[in-house]
Amino acid sequence: MSLRIVVTVKYVPDATGDRHFAEDLTVDRDDVDGLLSELDEYAVEQALQIADEADDAEITVLTVGPEDAKDALRKALSMGADKAVHVEDDDLHGTDIVGTSLVLAKAIEKAGFDLVVCGMASTDGTAGVVPALLAERLGVPQVTLLSEVSVEDGVVKGRRDGDTASEQVEASLPAVVSVTDQSGEARYPSFKGIMAAKKKPVESWDLSDLGLEADEVGLAGAWTVVDAAAERPARSAGTIVKDEGEGGKQLAEFLAGQKFI
Amino acid sequence: MAEVLVYVDHVDGAVRKPTLELLTLARRLGEPVALALGAGAADTAAALAEHGATRVLTHDAAEYADYLVVPKVDALQAAYEAVSPAAVLVPSSAEGKEIAARLAVRVGSGVITDATDLQAGEQGPVATQSAFAASFTTTTRVSKGTPVITVKPNSAPVESAPAAGTVEALAVSFSEQATGTKVTARTPRASTGRPDLTEAAIVVSGGRGVNGAENFGIIEALADSLGAAVGASRAAVDAGWYPHSNQVGQTGKSVSPQLYIANGISGAIQHRAGMQTSKTIVAVNKDAEAPIFDLVDYGVVGDLFDVVPQLTEEVNTRKG
Numbered sequence: 001m002s003l004r005i006v007v008t009v010k011y012v013p014d015a016t017g018d019r020h021f022a023e024d025l026t027v028d029r030d031d032v033d034g035l036l037s038e039l040d041e042y043a044v045e046q047a048l049q050i051a052d053e054a055d056d057a058e059i060t061v062l063t064v065g066p067e068d069a070k071d072a073l074r075k076a077l078s079m080g081a082d083k084a085v086h087v088e089d090d091d092l093h094g095t096d097i098v099g100t101s102l103v104l105a106k107a108i109e110k111a112g113f114d115l116v117v118c119g120m121a122s123t124d125g126t127a128g129v130v131p132a133l134l135a136e137r138l139g140v141p142q143v144t145l146l147s148e149v150s151v152e153d154g155v156v157k158g159r160r161d162g163d164t165a166s167e168q169v170e171a172s173l174p175a176v177v178s179v180t181d182q183s184g185e186a187r188y189p190s191f192k193g194i195m196a197a198k199k200k201p202v203e204s205w206d207l208s209d210l211g212l213e214a215d216e217v218g219l220a221g222a223w224t225v226v227d228a229a230a231e232r233p234a235r236s237a238g239t240i241v242k243d244e245g246e247g248g249k250q251l252a253e254f255l256a257g258q259k260f261i
Numbered sequence: 262m263a264e265v266l267v268y269v270d271h272v273d274g275a276v277r278k279p280t281l282e283l284l285t286l287a288r289r290l291g292e293p294v295a296l297a298l299g300a301g302a303a304d305t306a307a308a309l310a311e312h313g314a315t316r317v318l319t320h321d322a323a324e325y326a327d328y329l330v331v332p333k334v335d336a337l338q339a340a341y342e343a344v345s346p347a348a349v350l351v352p353s354s355a356e357g358k359e360i361a362a363r364l365a366v367r368v369g370s371g372v373i374t375d376a377t378d379l380q381a382g383e384q385g386p387v388a389t390q391s392a393f394a395a396s397f398t399t400t401t402r403v404s405k406g407t408p409v410i411t412v413k414p415n416s417a418p419v420e421s422a423p424a425a426g427t428v429e430a431l432a433v434s435f436s437e438q439a440t441g442t443k444v445t446a447r448t449p450r451a452s453t454g455r456p457d458l459t460e461a462a463i464v465v466s467g468g469r470g471v472n473g474a475e476n477f478g479i480i481e482a483l484a485d486s487l488g489a490a491v492g493a494s495r496a497a498v499d500a501g502w503y504p505h506s507n508q509v510g511q512t513g514k515s516v517s518p519q520l521y522i523a524n525g526i527s528g529a530i531q532h533r534a535g536m537q538t539s540k541t542i543v544a545v546n547k548d549a550e551a552p553i554f555d556l557v558d559y560g561v562v563g564d565l566f567d568v569v570p571q572l573t574e575e576v577n578t579r580k581g
């Protein structure tokens with residue numbers, strides 16, 4: 001029996017670029033290059049490894065985002081995923097966490113799945129909650145924040161490293177998994193992979209394909225509202241000294257002056 | 262007065278500091294009602310009452326330890342229905358955020374994650390968030406349903422504000438999903454005796470410049486002289502020199518101490534995301550061009566193997 005894996009991948013502004021907000025206080029996507037959220041590369045990688053271990057598996061990568069978000073899908077396809085779904089609709093602009101999880105859940109149901117693999121968090125919103133929300137909405141177990149993951153005989157197992165303990169967890173499929181950046185380096189797309197990706201199918205779905213109304217998503221339908229966004233004032237230039245044998249003592253003097261010692 | 266539901270993070274009855282901070286914030290919005298779950302839940306009552314909880318709802322069951330997250334969501338939902346709060350506050354741990362978000366979807370509310378401050382506003386609580394590696398500050402509100410907000414550690418002072426803290430047993434019935442993800446083994450993290458990274462007033466971190474697990478001893482010695490927690494960059498963690506649980510940054514812990522000392526750390530954007538809001542920042546790096554120096558209040562351009570031991574010795578001498 002074939003294992004149907006859906007990997008959710010987000011298209012985000014490059015963290016090393018000059019990220020800022022647009023006038024409507026959503027993320028400005030025009031001034032900064034976008035890319036596949038680096039933490040979702042780990043999700044693609046683990047999905048590929050799980051598929052390799054399975055008798056027969058098919059990986060669909062799924063993104064909800066604007067036109068350019070196709071780039072994120074291409075990257076995942078060139079790493080080795082089989083096909084892609086792009087949920088794209090003008091009314092999605094400004095969708096928040098609750099709305100994003102709604103759209104993704106509808107799309108995952110439509111695609112059909114045994115296993116959903118997500119990143120641990122996006123690199124822009126960084127909430128880290130969409131995977132748990134997908135489990136909630138799909139009514140399947142959440143097996144999230146795994147630094148190790150494997151699937152065997154319809155059971156997903158993994159290691160979840162928490163604040164106070166490291167846990168071994170397991171659940172029966174279907175399930176939603178998210179993986180951390182400790183789960184193993186993501187592979188680079190090969191030249192062959194990049195060429196093959198050009199021929200792989202990318203489907204486009206809009207809200208009506210998912211049976212959703214415009215007022216359930218987007219800025220207008222959002223459950224949260226951003227009232228203001230201000231750039232953090234630059235830190236005033238600090239004192240910088242060169243160590244000429246007394247650097248540690250000078251630093252101690254500073255710390256004492258600040259009452260840390 | 263409106264009640265505000267506060268989810269309690271505790272270890273066997275010992276309330277962790279971020280929850281006490283939540284009580285300070287909750288009192289700005291209404292009367293705090295605390296929910297404590299699992300082994301030792303009732304033992305939290307004294308500390309919670311001391312910090313302003315008027316009521317403490319408790320429930321213990323094996324499910325909280327044996328299964329992942331969902332039993333706690335079921336309990337929080339039961340408390341939500343019993344209290345009809347004006348807002349729900351949850352500490353921003355990885356698990357706390359998942360619990361909060363699932364509750365929000367269940368009750369038809371919006372969720373705000375990783376708030377760094379909270380004030381009462383005319384249209385409900387106004388949360389402050391840090392965005393894009395802390396280069397922006399935003400203010401956000403929940404516009405539909407009851408605000409569910411997770412709050413980062415070190416976002417508010419811990420204040421004593423004695424209240425009744427009446428303990429009440431909460432009735433919880435678990436959903437079908439509650440037993441979906443089994444915890445088959447648990448290895449508690451060994452205690453180092455040092456303060457918890459996210460709660461510490463001072464954090465001393467080491468990066469690739471520390472150049473080996475064996476050299477982290479000099480970072481630990483400095484930390485111990487200052488009573489600080491030890492942090493590490495991802496480069497140091499990936500090299501296996503220090504445990505991942507000590508990683509500071511986007512995919513590690515985010516810290517906001519009074520003093521952060523970065524040693525042999527260049528200051529990549531993902532590292533800054535986890536420490537940029539520290540009150541005072543100090544760095545030791547042999548490269549004068551390292552981006553970390555753009556953030557510092559005081560920086561020493563030099564070899565950490567010379568500077569750090571000298572600093573440690575000086576701190577120990579001054580403490581006398």
Ligand SMILES: Cc1cc2nc3c(=O)[nH]c(=O)nc-3n(C[C@H](O)[C@H](O)[C@H](O)COP(=O)(O)OP(=O)(O)OC[C@H]3O[C@@H](n4cnc5c(N)ncnc54)[C@H](O)[C@@H]3O)c2cc1C
Nearest residue numbers: 064096097118119121122125126127128129130373374392
């Ligand atoms: C600085 C900032 C703060 C924000 N704060 C809030 C807030 O407090 N409340 C709120 O409701 N909204 C908030 N948003 C909006 C929110 O980020 C988006 O709605 C987002 O699409 C979902 O949250 P996330 O990016 O944080 O995802 P996370 O929960 O961090 O993402 C985890 C995983 O979910 C999957 N995923 C997430 N989004 C997509 C997608 N569009 N397509 C495919 N896969 C996806 C990926 O696998 C990803 O690795 C914020 C946005 C920004 C930029």
Ligand SMILES: Cc1cc2nc3c(=O)[nH]c(=O)nc-3n(C[C@H](O)[C@H](O)[C@H](O)COP(=O)(O)OP(=O)(O)OC[C@H]3O[C@@H](n4cnc5c(N)ncnc54)[C@H](O)[C@@H]3O)c2cc1C
Nearest residue numbers: 468469470494495496510511512513525527531547548565
């Ligand atoms: C998706 C993603 C998530 C990430 N998450 C994190 C995260 O959570 N935390 C994190 O830290 N990084 C994270 N990173 C990695 C980050 O981009 C950097 O690679 C990392 O922070 C570099 O660590 P470093 O500063 O220790 O090493 P380097 O950048 O190599 O810097 C080492 C510094 O040490 C100095 N040095 C060397 N020898 C000495 C000496 N003897 N004395 C004094 N100074 C010396 C050098 O001048 C240099 O500045 C993430 C990256 C990605 C893509």
